[in-house]
Amino acid sequence: MLQKTLLALGMLSMPMLSAYAQQVVRPSSPSIKAQGRVDTTNPERYRFDYPGVRFTMQFSGSSSIAAKLKGSAQTYFEAFVDGKPALDPSGRQAIYRSFGDTTIVIASKLAKNQPHEVILFKRTENLDNTPAEFMGFVVDDKASCSPAHYKARRIEFLGNSITCAFGTESKDIHSTFTAETENNYLSYANVLSRAFDADANIVAHSGRGVVRNYGDKSMVSTKEATVPKLFGRVLDSDSTSRWDFKRYQPDAVVVNLGTNDYSTWPQPLKSLFIDGYLKLIAKIRAAYGSQTQIFCIVGPMIDEPCYSYVKEMVEMQRNTNNDSHIHFIGIPKSILALDKDYGASGHPGGDGQKKMAQIVAPVISTVMGWSYSRTEMDDIKGGQGFYSREK
Missing domain, CATH: 2.60.120.260 (Galactose-binding domain-like)
Known part of the structure; x- marks a missing residue:
């Protein structure tokens, strides 16, 4: 290493x-x-x-x-x-x-x-x-x-600290987060992009949710932007900035949200969460059209009731809104080994991110008809991260 x-x-x-x-x-x-x-x-x-x-x-x-x-x-x-x-x-x-x-x-x-x-x-x-x-x-x-060649495949990822790769290069689960240990190159999003030979756009911020951000004292966050609000920005830090969606039209959108909505109390009511998520899906559809495939991920840092709520939301979108291009992917907590797959504050480390990609890749492959390389995600190191943390 x-x-x-x-x-x-x-x-x-x-x-x-x-x-x-x-x-x-x-x-x-x-x-x-x-x-x-x-x-x-x-x-x-x-x-x-x-x-x-x-x-x-x-x-x-x-x-x-x-x-x-x-x-x-x-x-x-x-x-x-x-x-x-x-x-x-x-x-x-x-x-x-x-x-x-x-x-x-x-x-x-x-x-x-x-x-x-x-x-x-x-x-x-x-x-x-x-x-x-x-x-x-x-x-x-x-x-x-x-110029380098643009890829034939395009994926957009919407997420929170997991997608950001928060603490991915930390020593272990007990480590304190520092910015130096966040390496988005090791996130499941970039592992998947490399495996599928696809270009990637990432809209993610640690602690953000669908309707409620981490630690908010209310069921619905109003002070800090949730991810649905970030979706329209070219700059995360500038609420007045506007992204031109014509600049990047993805073939697939991967959404991994809900962890922060339900990781602390007060948890949002089921109706509030599902309604907020459906509104996010509507924004994605308005930006990218009805044929773009959407993959809604839950896990591996959260369990019930978030699993059931996101799955139910996907079924509502498929059946009530007649949208056959949306899919649910559940990633169980059990895929992560406590002694080697975690980074700072209980977030997936480098190997944990690759294990996530191992679960998500076959679903995207089947739905999109895309082949993928297993090299990126099969190279498990038996420890955190891609590079040695030795100084």
Whole structure:
């Protein structure tokens, strides 16, 4: 397993850019593929705060690749070159955060006569209401750049801390959550996306529910946005932002909600919860049409009555609203082993996320008629996360 190093950046980080003259490929360049909900209002500075947002570019003729970005104390990134994690000079997998405008050197000493692909990936959710900003990639002046290919398949995921991958790289169930241990790349959502060779959009925030957020003293939350309200936003942290649904029309939508509605008291009345969920389904249908397949997941952090309520909601949508393109998937708590499948605060660790994907993938495969690779989800490590937590 790879060890990982945190590079807290206020200056150019090692490794260094090449000695050649440099060019900046702006975020609005057709050579860059932006995946996820991104505010493109300013073509020089793209803003984003949902987990799993990534920027991809193919290039050749450059001995180094860097990214220009701005983050915050609780915004973490990682990068990949040619499908492999970017490393620091000591050979550890590097994760990054930035407190101001920063140039992150992702890789150097690359073969200039070979094509390469770079991915800059946002590991964390919106933890401090500070959108990150991406200002482009930096390559050698005479490098040739081209866009990565968009996938033929598209999936959107709506969820809470499980979909965010809250504490996925924590040591065990007793660990205290830190932003550094949240790695959306390891979430079941991204495991499934890679297995199906699909592009993914993720709209998720820890603690949020359908009608009630975690710990709210009321049955219905009004102070903080629930996920149905986040669904219409391009930025989680900006209630006035509006997402243009025409920018991303998924083939399938996966919804994993209800855990926060029913994990603490007072629990919402069944009628309130089902009505709120049906309204969310109506929003999805209005945005993506009647033929998009919707998969409603429950688990593995919650049990009854949430299981029965979501299943009943799905049956109501199928029978009363004549919607045959909605499906229920229950993930039991028993799939997670206490000693190896949990991360911080009882959330699924890396192996737990893969076990979730193992249950969900066959259902999506059957309904969509999609084949999938089992490599991503079958590689169980016998411990938390994908990378070693050794420092």
